[in-house]
Amino acid sequence: MSRLFRAVIMGPPGSGKGTISERIARGFGLQHLSSGDFVRENIAASTEAGNLAKTYIEKGLLVPDHVMTRLLLPRLEAMTRHSWILDGFPRTLAQAEALNSTCELDVVISLNIPLETLKERLSHRWIHPASRRVYNMCFNPPRVQGVDDITGEPLIQQEDDKPEALVARLRHYKDVAKPVIDLYKAKGILHTFSDTDTDHIWPYISSLLSAKIPADRLDAQRASTH
Ligand SMILES: Nc1ncnc2c1ncn2[C@@H]1O[C@H](COP(=O)(O)OP(=O)(O)OP(=O)(O)O)[C@@H](O)[C@H]1O
Numbered sequence: 689m690s691r692l693f694r695a696v697i698m699g700p701p702g703s704g705k706g707t708i709s710e711r712i713a714r715g716f717g718l719q720h721l722s723s724g725d726f727v728r729e730n731i732a733a734s735t736e737a738g739n740l741a742k743t744y745i746e747k748g749l750l751v752p753d754h755v756m757t758r759l760l761l762p763r764l765e766a767m768t769r770h771s772w773i774l775d776g777f778p779r780t781l782a783q784a785e786a787l788n789s790t791c792e793l794d795v796v797i798s799l800n801i802p803l804e805t806l807k808e809r810l811s812h813r814w815i816h817p818a819s820r821r822v823y824n825m826c827f828n829p830p831r832v833q834g835v836d837d838i839t840g841e842p843l844i845q846q847e848d849d850k851p852e853a854l855v856a857r858l859r860h861y862k863d864v865a866k867p868v869i870d871l872y873k874a875k876g877i878l879h880t881f882s883d884t885d886t887d888h889i890w891p892y893i894s895s896l897l898s899a900k901i902p903a904d905r906l907d908a909q910r911a912s913t914h
């Protein structure tokens with residue numbers, strides 16, 4: 689069997705990690721693994737790591753590295769049959785080093801989006817809290833304004849998507865992500881995409897993945913996800 693394909697997507701809040709990961713999952717048959725979803729699943733299941741993570745999230749803090757790695761790495765190690773795109777992890781150098789010791793990455797996608805664009809997007813981001821489905825009132829609006837397409841339940845806006853909170857989040861992202869980006873650059877696997885529109889970036893990401901994922905593996909992955 690050919691080796692699995694493993695990719696990471698990095699970028700500040702609102703840069704389009706979730707949106708692009710979903711396109712990659714659909715287009716290339718990779719499994720979309722979101723660190724935020726893992727955290728929420730563990731909180732819902734009241735696992736030891738989930739209970740610990742909850743105490744930080746309730747205060748609006750990032751979950752400490754040792755809790756994140758305990759929560760995520762066993763799940764990644766168990767993914768022996770599926771290629772994946774990992775969204776939201778690693779966020780720190782310690783997380784990147786822990787991931788390094790678990791698996792070899794093929795590609796790291798870094799999204800470099802102007803601050804004004806991020807502010808604009810997040811001010812229009814609405815989510816369905818139970819499923820975390822993401823909408824944007826301009827880019828991908830729900831069919832009926834203010835309600836989730838699938839359940840019909842109300843959508844909400846997150847406190848930390850408001851412009852005042854965003855500037856601090858972005859500053860924090862830059863400080864913490866820089867050494868991670870440098871590490872992947874040094875390994876020669878970093879690919880950075882800069883634009884104001886996901887639809888402009890997508891064709892470049894799509895060609896990168898088409899070139900990096902061998903055709904036989906692509907067919908097998910697509911077949912196993914359909
Ligand atoms: N790699 C990580 N390291 C530390 N905490 C994390 C990590 N991934 C997720 N979390 C925690 O889980 C929460 C939800 O994560 P999620 O990625 O869904 O949302 P987010 O932080 O609002 O990201 P974004 O705005 O970039 O989509 C985070 O706010 C953070 O507390």
Ligand SMILES: Nc1nc2c(ncn2[C@H]2C[C@H](O)[C@@H](COP(=O)(O)OP(=O)(O)O)O2)c(=O)[nH]1
Pocket residue numbers: 699700701702703704705706707708809810812813814822823824825826827884885886887
């Ligand atoms: N206007 C506009 N909005 C976009 C574009 N790409 C994604 N969005 C929307 C979808 C979300 O509401 C918001 C943030 O995207 P996301 O995929 O949740 O980002 P991320 O926080 O996972 O990195 O922006 C885009 O290209 N244009």
